[in-house]
Amino acid sequence: MRLLRVVLICWCLAFSGSLSAGYSTEQQQVGAAAPGPAPQLVAGQLLLGFLPWFDDTARDQLIAALGGVTLAAYDRLDARLIQVAGRQPLGEMARAFAAFPGVRYAEPNSVVQVQAIPNDQFYPDQWALPKISAPTAWETTTGSREIVVGVVDSGIDYTHPDLAANIWSAPTGWTLGGCAAGSHGYRMIGGVSGCDPQDDLGVGTAVAGVIGAVGNNSLGISGVSQQVSLMALKCVDANGYLQLTDAIAVLDYAVAAKAAGVNLRVLSVGWTTETFSTPLRDAVAAAGAADILVVAAAGDASNDNDHNRQYPANFGASPDNLTNVIAVTATTIDDGFGRSVGYGRTTVHLAAPGENIRTTTRGGYGWLSSSNLAAAHVSGAAALLLATNLTTPPPLAVVRARLLACGDPLESLQLYTTTGRRLNVARLVGNAACDYTLTTIVEPSRGQIIVTPAAPTYASGTVVTLTATAQSGYRFVGWFLDTVAAGTAPTLSITMTSDHTVAAEFVAITSSPTPSSSPTPGSSSVPSKYPLTLLTSSGGRINATAANGESGPFVSAGTVMTLTAIPGNNAVFTGWTIDGTFQGWASPLTITMHAPHTVLATFATRPTFRDLPPGPPPYDAVSELAARRILLGYGDGNVGVNDTILRAQMAALIVRTMGWGEVTVPNPFIDQAEVDAGLWRAVATLAHYGIAKGYGDGRFGTRDPVLQVQTVAFISRAMVYAGYWEMQPATPQAVALLPGVAAHHEDLATYIHYAGLPPTVTTTWGSWSNPATRGWFAQTLWQALDSYHRVDRVP
Numbered sequence: 001m002r003l004l005r006v007v008l009i010c011w012c013l014a015f016s017g018s019l020s021a022g023y024s025t026e027q028q029q030v031g032a033a034a035p036g037p038a039p040q041l042v043a044g045q046l047l048l049g050f051l052p053w054f055d056d057t058a059r060d061q062l063i064a065a066l067g068g069v070t071l072a073a074y075d076r077l078d079a080r081l082i083q084v085a086g087r088q089p090l091g092e093m094a095r096a097f098a099a100f101p102g103v104r105y106a107e108p109n110s111v112v113q114v115q116a117i118p119n120d121q122f123y124p125d126q127w128a129l130p131k132i133s134a135p136t137a138w139e140t141t142t143g144s145r146e147i148v149v150g151v152v153d154s155g156i157d158y159t160h161p162d163l164a165a166n167i168w169s170a171p172t173g174w175t176l177g178g179c180a181a182g183s184h185g186y187r188m189i190g191g192v193s194g195c196d197p198q199d200d201l202g203v204g205t206a207v208a209g210v211i212g213a214v215g216n217n218s219l220g221i222s223g224v225s226q227q228v229s230l231m232a233l234k235c236v237d238a239n240g241y242l243q244l245t246d247a248i249a250v251l252d253y254a255v256a257a258k259a260a261g262v263n264l265r266v267l268s269v270g271w272t273t274e275t276f277s278t279p280l281r282d283a284v285a286a287a288g289a290a291d292i293l294v295v296a297a298a299g300d301a302s303n304d305n306d307h308n309r310q311y312p313a314n315f316g317a318s319p320d321n322l323t324n325v326i327a328v329t330a331t332t333i334d335d336g337f338g339r340s341v342g343y344g345r346t347t348v349h350l351a352a353p354g355e356n357i358r359t360t361t362r363g364g365y366g367w368l369s370s371s372n373l374a375a376a377h378v379s380g381a382a383a384l385l386l387a388t389n390l391t392t393p394p395p396l397a398v399v400r401a402r403l404l405a406c407g408d409p410l411e412s413l414q415l416y417t418t419t420g421r422r423l424n425v426a427r428l429v430g431n432a433a434c435d436y437t438l439t440t441i442v443e444p445s446r447g448q449i450i451v452t453p454a455a456p457t458y459a460s461g462t463v464v465t466l467t468a469t470a471q472s473g474y475r476f477v478g479w480f481l482d483t484v485a486a487g488t489a490p491t492l493s494i495t496m497t498s499d500h501t502v503a504a505e506f507v508a509i510t511s512s513p514t515p516s517s518s519p520t521p522g523s524s525s526v527p528s529k530y531p532l533t534l535l536t537s538s539g540g541r542i543n544a545t546a547a548n549g550e551s552g553p554f555v556s557a558g559t560v561m562t563l564t565a566i567p568g569n570n571a572v573f574t575g576w577t578i579d580g581t582f583q584g585w586a587s588p589l590t591i592t593m594h595a596p597h598t599v600l601a602t603f604a605t606r607p608t609f610r611d612l613p614p615g616p617p618p619y620d621a622v623s624e625l626a627a628r629r630i631l632l633g634y635g636d637g638n639v640g641v642n643d644t645i646l647r648a649q650m651a652a653l654i655v656r657t658m659g660w661g662e663v664t665v666p667n668p669f670i671d672q673a674e675v676d677a678g679l680w681r682a683v684a685t686l687a688h689y690g691i692a693k694g695y696g697d698g699r700f701g702t703r704d705p706v707l708q709v710q711t712v713a714f715i716s717r718a719m720v721y722a723g724y725w726e727m728q729p730a731t732p733q734a735v736a737l738l739p740g741v742a743a744h745h746e747d748l749a750t751y752i753h754y755a756g757l758p759p760t761v762t763t764t765w766g767s768w769s770n771p772a773t774r775g776w777f778a779q780t781l782w783q784a785l786d787s788y789h790r791v792d793r794v795p
Helices: 002-013 056-065 090-098 134-138 203-212 244-259 278-289 371-386 396-405 425-430 619-627 647-658 677-688 708-721 732-737 742-755 774-789
Strands: 040-050 068-074 079-084 103-111 143-153 185-189 192-194 227-234 264-269 293-297 325-331 350-353 357-361 364-368 438-441 447-452 463-470 474-481 491-495 500-508 529-536 540-546 554-556 560-567 571-578 589-592 597-605
Touching: 040 056, 040 090, 056 068, 056 079, 090 103, 134 425, 143 203, 143 244, 143 371, 185 244, 192 677, 203 227, 203 357, 203 364, 203 371, 227 244, 244 264, 244 278, 264 371, 278 293, 278 571, 278 597, 293 371, 293 396, 325 371, 325 396, 350 371, 371 396, 371 425, 438 447, 447 500, 463 474, 463 500, 474 491, 474 529, 491 500, 500 529, 529 540, 540 597, 560 571, 560 597, 571 619, 619 774, 647 677, 647 708, 647 774, 708 742, 708 774, 732 742, 742 774
Parallel strands: 143 227, 143 264, 185 227, 264 293, 293 325, 325 350, 438 500, 529 597
Antiparallel strands: 040 079, 040 103, 068 079, 185 192, 357 364, 447 463, 463 491, 474 500, 529 554, 540 560, 560 589, 571 597
């Protein structure tokens, strides 16, 4: 018997061939199923099945003879897992083993990809996740903590065991809004800011759980994005109310955090208001300029948002049309349309599960139904998409386009949403079965664009060919794809994986191209024109004039454009943002076209106060500052124009003006007196920056009146510290205005140099100890601020 074994082993060593899968000594069944993806093989490993009569000694000899080592034995199966040397292809080794009479099968060990079902305790209750195909998406990614999602709600229970690992923490050196490293977001409740966004209502915690409860931790539930960083932006109080100014403040904090280096890409907003607010709209628009998607709930009152608008959800529809907003309504377990939620054929974009949702609550878990949970599912899906490519993550426009295009079309939603679709995370992440739109821009009098195939939407991966044809007297000179120059050949091909806008440029045959600093990709020539996109917030319009008299969507390279902001009735122009950068409020503004540009003009409603009639000063100054949320007024509708301004109030106004927030530092003064914590922090901020020195006895004088001379001094020092001005030496004019007050001569000289004489001051100040009223302070502050920001500094 031993001789027979040796002969057979020698025979199988001499056998050669090729093998791509396991071989068996029995005939394999051949089916008609389409071939699946090639298995992922474990290098050098084979599974061997033996006949019962082939004892362990024979098995050991056979494995050793073929250069293998046993890794595991499965005695009840008469099988072994072995490791073989890599001298021959694994398929050849499997075939050699399978040819031996005592071997039933020889198969490579492989990695089998299964649907990623988490082990979380209540996952079986989470009907919504399989409904939106989240488990399939998790086979691609379970998310990343490098992606930050802001929850604009009642805060988050950041100690919740199912959320704690996914809570954002401020990094070392963090000072934004006066918050320190380790803080988990920001809060503004009733106009009082703070750095502890702990949830005392529970709604924000429920939203956070849907977005990003930790997955696969054998605990509770799984979020759509199992790994993410959740920033709590608390503006809803313990009773479920919010002030719009609080919401605006936390949205502003989110944009500032993005500018400070936080990878904040999504804001989830679950509340709604019927009140239109220009500042709220501007805050949402500012988030878009910072490449932040705002996912907004459609509301929960069986409301038709087309006729009874709900904000911020309706900011994503006409007339505002903010392109960073997605309005979301809720669906049921059977894909029905929720009876108590908001809807809108032209205003609500997408649906997602929102009824009977198992999620986190303060200290536990519960069931909730609301469109804010539907918005949370979409926010988590956006975070998951962003995690698929951390090196070059998709921009805002692509994220929004894919969310809208990749959903499942449902008949029940066709009359209630713009897309007729319910969220599908697997399609979103895989960019499969998604329909995209192609928008073309052309001046018909000059030429046309022929699109092949012509369709309102295109499936993902469709190749679309665009052909430019010139009208008589014109010639085609180039394409712009999403505002980027895309070549000069008359034919352009695009693979549709997101929404696109394509513009074709034609020029008169007698004209010649003007040189430009931006060459066309793939071409030695340069474009002769660039697109200029003009956007406005509600409340005004832009009048654009080209120095060469051109009009239309394209402007010749090197052309100087003059842009004038024209506010509507009862509106205030608040500034320009050019290509995402704030550029002050010079109007008219000039811009030279050496590249494509997008210009946003923002407007705000002119606030009215009962004690401030229109007309003479300080009406304009107060209106301008109030429109920018610097001067807030009192709860009774008055601004207190003739009230003496207190030193602590002055500190808060300057801090708000400069956008500093309040730094978290010890206050060097001892007289907090009766001022609230917000004013006291503002005093500490001015002291921290060396602007407020206080008195020699350790007091700041929080409730003392601010003198007019002190007002000029504080404002001048703040403008210098902010980099707007440079401190000037004392001048004879300043000395003459303030005889005997040498401590403020440089401050006054600096103010006069940049902003002119303070209000009501001519050749003499009178008494230097005149107290400043709130109206006089507003005039002085606005005069200084306007002196800098009204100047056109665009290169």
